[in-house]
């Protein structure tokens with residue numbers, strides 16, 4: 034691992050020029066050597082404006098070039114050769130995953146197109162802006178792209194939205210992978226898993242998997258690039274240049290992280306609020322998709338029935354974060370704390386107000402909540418160190434490894450946020466239904482099915498209220514006109530603890546049906562539904 038990283042770091046020195054050249058020419062990039070023995074030779078070489086590395090080996094200078102350029106130099110009498118070893122070691126953006134499987138920027142873009150082709154009725158791929166490099170020069174940089182997941186055939190008015198973004202900090206390699214895994218999971222499980230199915234029928238999941246593609250391209254060579262590629266201030270190195278996009282949002286911009294801070298610092302917020310195209314793209318997307326639900330004063334809450342959940346994916350630290358970041362004022366919707374604690378129950382992360390990590394301003398989650406009243410969160414995946422720790426764990430840590438297994442660990446968290454997005458401040462306070470099974474009781478009448486559900490109001494750091502009621506719905510979920518509640522009973526006779534098993538029977542017609550279950554706590558909050566399919570084949574197996 035360590036040797037591999039060192040190799041990547043060495044290669045990383047090539048990248049900035051390489052990434053630009055590969056866009057400007059069809060010819061493969063190679064590493065050339067040019068021998069320079071005298072000052073006059075050096076002056077001649079310098080006049081060729083080669084893409085020189087910032088080091089030399091004896092009399093040789095190394096540079097990124099093409100075969101055509103080498104022939105041209107040879108014809109002019111220069112002593113040039115190809116460095117085969119270094120050429121072989123060049124990264125190949127757009128063709129290979131890296132570090133065992135992480136998708137590159139290009140592969141992530143291709144992946145979105147593949148999903149759109151494979152699931153046309155469940156997807157809408159869109160472009161919401163251009164990266165900083167692309168704004169400067171259309172032949173560089175990338176389009177900023179996202180995907181909206183919802184059953185487009187199921188047009189039922191305003192579907193609530195869960196928006197999740199990955200890769201705002203380029204070196205946090207795990208986060209775009211978590212975002213793309215969510216896309217794959219929901220689409221491939223539509224019609225298979227009942228929860229994935231109703232989430233796409235009834236909600237919209239907007240995923241922005243690659244927030245900072247310019248920066249990510251540098252990070253893909255193993256360099257610890259965090260910010261975007263705006264190098265207009267400070268004369269910083271490639272790795273340290275740029276604006277921290279998660280300090281550049283316009284809400285409370287410049288309060289903690291200030292424009293007078295050193296521009297080469299990793300949390301520099303830029304010269305003005307939302308100065309970066311990556312930031313304005315997402316801010317506009319948030320404003321276009323969510324209503325403004327919060328009054329201006331920072332101590333005033335959004336209404337209880339405010340809609341929408343927003344999640345910004347980061348690493349590392351094993352944290353679930355909620356507003357605010359700038360000071361110790363608790364968010365006026367203290368439900369944010371409860372939701373973070375309920376989410377953290379799934380992955381065991383520490384749910385804290387962002388300020389408890391360190392002070393921040395101009396962040397994404399504070400914009401989503403502060404500007405619009407959307408329930409805004411951040412999540413920090415993974416340990417700071419160890420075999421699956423740090424910004425760049427091996428790809429295998431997505432599915433295993435000590436301190437890893439990120440996808441299995443965090444999938445339930447993402448699905449939880451997706452489930453509560455209709456009215457997070459009410460639904461997020463309610464109990465969750467953790468398990469739900471359906472079976473045919475022996476000798477039961479035609480169409481009668483037994484349900485058994487485990488419902489709990491417990492959260493990380495909170496015992497929760499007692500369960501007060503549990504109910505089931507067949508085919509029509511509780512928020513839809515025409516839904517019919519079927520009360521379930523406590524298996525032990527009484528709903529009087531924060532975790533209960535509920536049982537009961539429902540009548541279900543022949544064929545495939547979906548059954549929803551939800552619980553209510555003693556404070557009167559209904560939690561999110563969990564669903565299960567009953568499928569015994571049309572016209573059979575129902576007797």
Ligand SMILES: [Zn+2]
Nearest residue numbers: 202205347348
């Ligand atoms: Zn981060």
